[in-house]
Amino acid sequence: MFTGIVTDIGEIVALKPVAQGQLHRLRIACRYDRATIADGASIACNGVCLTVVAAGVESGNTWFDVDTAAETLAMTTARHWTVGTRLNLERALKIGDELGGHIVAGHADGIATILSRDDLPDMARFELNTARELARFIAPKGSITLDGVSLTVNAVRDTAFSVLIIPHTLNVTTLSSWRAGTEINIEVDLMARYAARLTEMK
Structure with a gap:
């Protein structure tokens, strides 16, 4: 779950189609601390909840990889994302966090x-x-x-x-x-x- 309060702006630095075009893997650069990003974590990218499949640091900058599946590509603007696209990012809500916006699922309609x-x-x-x-x-x-x-x-x-x-x-x-x-x-x-x-x- 999320709150709709953006905590960073990320930028797509790499994109490659996999699985015969039905899956896109994105690498997103951000300012989050690499140590706080675990494989399997959920991060909302322009309102779309995506799962981190890898993360690291390159030239002092944090990055994380996510996959966008066919349904996401069909239902959201993710189909238009390219290298250089800037994305509103939000980490998943944790118990005890302030609910500054409203309850957001990260499942774009x-x-x-x-x-x-x-x-x-x-x-x-x-x-x-x-x-x-x-x-x-x-x-x-x-x-x-x-x-x-x-x-x-x-x-x-x-x-x-x-x-x-x-x-x-x-x-x-x-x-x-x-x-x-x-x-x-x-x-x-x-x-x-x-x-x-x-x-x-x-």
């Missing part, structure tokens, strides 16, 4: 596309669109995870919704690079999903 960006004094407002089956779980003032970042929904219009990004978030994540047309990994709020399921069962 799909993709949202940025419709527009409005740069305001010290902030940015983004309007995004997503699939109708996901839009039903999005509500004003509700929580949403976009590229691994816990955000609050500002407004909703049919399948479109907007978020306001404060200066701190723009500075410590990759969100400052978002533009109209950018595809974003989206994870809807778990509580909204469970509430909808309970309603369906009545």
Whole structure:
């Protein structure tokens, strides 16, 4: 589990397809302490929970390897990642950690596309669109995870919704690079999903 609070920005430094293109192995450079990264650890990369299969240090920089399977490549923006792509990173939540965002599974539900960006004094407002089956779980003032970042929904219009990004978030994540047309990994709020399921069962 995660909280949607980004703790580092990583960069893909190597990528190679394996298993006849159904699996991609990525090497991601980061600022985490190598001693704290164990094989099998979970790290959210742009909101996608991936498992560390190797880690090390090269030229003083920490790196870790992860595999992206066919389902991940089909359902998320991972299919567009290349060497040089910057990723929002978050380590898995530990008992006793502060829950600064909201409960995030790291299982991206799909993709949202940025419709527009409005740069305001010290902030940015983004309007995004997503699939109708996901839009039903999005509500004003509700929580949403976009590229691994816990955000609050500002407004909703049919399948479109907007978020306001404060200066701190723009500075410590990759969100400052978002533009109209950018595809974003989206994870809807778990509580909204469970509430909808309970309603369906009545």
